[in-house]
Amino acid sequence: MAGFPIPVSVLTGFLGAGKTTLLNRLLRDPALADTAVIINEFGEVAIDHLLVEQASDGIIQLSDGCLCCTVRGELVDTLADLVDRLQTGRIARLARVIIETTGLADPAPVLQSIMAHPALVQAFRLDGVITLVDAVNGNATLDNHVEAVKQVAVADRIVLTKADLAADPCEVEALKARLRQINPGAEVLDAGDSRIGAAALFDCGLYNPATKSADVQRWLGEEAHHDHHHGDHDHGHHPGDHDHRHDSRVRSYSLVHDGPVPFSAIEMFLDLLRSAHGGRLLRMKGVIELRGDPSRPLVVHGVQKILHPPVQLPSWPDGQRGTRLVLITLDMPEDYVRRLFAAFTNKPLIDTPDRAALADNPLAIPGR
Numbered sequence: 001m002a003g004f005p006i007p008v009s010v011l012t013g014f015l016g017a018g019k020t021t022l023l024n025r026l027l028r029d030p031a032l033a034d035t036a037v038i039i040n041e042f043g044e045v046a047i048d049h050l051l052v053e054q055a056s057d058g059i060i061q062l063s064d065g066c067l068c069c070t071v072r073g074e075l076v077d078t079l080a081d082l083v084d085r086l087q088t089g090r091i092a093r094l095a096r097v098i099i100e101t102t103g104l105a106d107p108a109p110v111l112q113s114i115m116a117h118p119a120l121v122q123a124f125r126l127d128g129v130i131t132l133v134d135a136v137n138g139n140a141t142l143d144n145h146v147e148a149v150k151q152v153a154v155a156d157r158i159v160l161t162k163a164d165l166a167a168d169p170c171e172v173e174a175l176k177a178r179l180r181q182i183n184p185g186a187e188v189l190d191a192g193d194s195r196i197g198a199a200a201l202f203d204c205g206l207y208n209p210a211t212k213s214a215d216v217q218r219w220l221g222e223e224a225h226h227d228h229h230h231g232d233h234d235h236g237h238h239p240g241d242h243d244h245r246h247d248s249r250v251r252s253y254s255l256v257h258d259g260p261v262p263f264s265a266i267e268m269f270l271d272l273l274r275s276a277h278g279g280r281l282l283r284m285k286g287v288i289e290l291r292g293d294p295s296r297p298l299v300v301h302g303v304q305k306i307l308h309p310p311v312q313l314p315s316w317p318d319g320q321r322g323t324r325l326v327l328i329t330l331d332m333p334e335d336y337v338r339r340l341f342a343a344f345t346n347k348p349l350i351d352t353p354d355r356a357a358l359a360d361n362p363l364a365i366p367g368r
Ligand SMILES: Nc1nc2c(ncn2[C@@H]2O[C@H](COP(=O)(O)OP(=O)(O)OP(=O)(O)O)[C@@H](O)[C@H]2O)c(=O)[nH]1
Pocket: 013, 014, 015, 016, 017, 018, 019, 020, 021, 022, 048, 102, 103, 161, 162, 163, 164, 165, 191, 192
């Protein structure tokens, strides 16, 4: 099918973070002609659509209710209807879909409903998750709402809004540092920067040949060498607020294996993590040196239980081979993750059960 798969971007961020404001600005950009916007609202009264100005060539689809639970079927129907309209010529072109989620949503189930649907997965691909964080309320929101921490953890791009309203520039810098700790792989952008347009926010998946390499390098380049233990060194960075009980639960682990591995081993490892602990595996990204085809790295990329179709790059972006995975997890013990990875890459650690022993009871997180 020509024109497929259509990139889907998810725009999220806590209540009032500035999603509609940014969307309005973006839709004025000619680069976003032929974009369908699906807006999800929370609450009885649908008003957001009144605030989104219709882009000249755009299509606005509306959706009532909460995307993350009750209307997932409706989202699927809306997307299927778009495909139908394209195929029957009622829409000439559809270059992109943007889904604005309710501020209270965990974006993962929204993505899941797209990626897990057999018909939609052919027609759409996830381009990326853009998460807005309000510079004034951001710290308090992250402290009080684990959904907000999850929204940041799964982002490909983080956009800081309302920095113009923040009284203390040091607090904005501290918030940025906190965001980088929760999600070291996402670029943190400033909404006030007039250059933040379509080019900076979209095509952030691994599928765009122009940006693929850059993203892989950012995700993995620095990450492969050190891990982030947010809970351990997070304190003290944020003036006036030291109780980050949610982000201390979020941890980013880098798993490295030198030398080629069979895809089946990585697949089993990821299957186990995703099926047994999908809710705790917020984000997973990585490059794999395949045993059968080591010169072309395989890029894997997922949000919770969803694993996007892996993509092979033509060559190693930084010339450095090896399997490198970055996992962003919520309440998942490091020891468990490392032992499982070691077992599947056949590198048993001291006093570690081998793959067969783990497969006997693969679902158990030790100590839980
Ligand atoms: N000063 C300033 N105000 C902003 C900025 N971004 C958004 N706002 C204001 O913040 C308020 C909320 O913005 P919205 O765009 O409606 O936020 P939202 O995330 O769509 O809100 P919900 O749909 O309720 O979750 C509006 O009054 C905006 O004008 C910004 O960067 N600076």
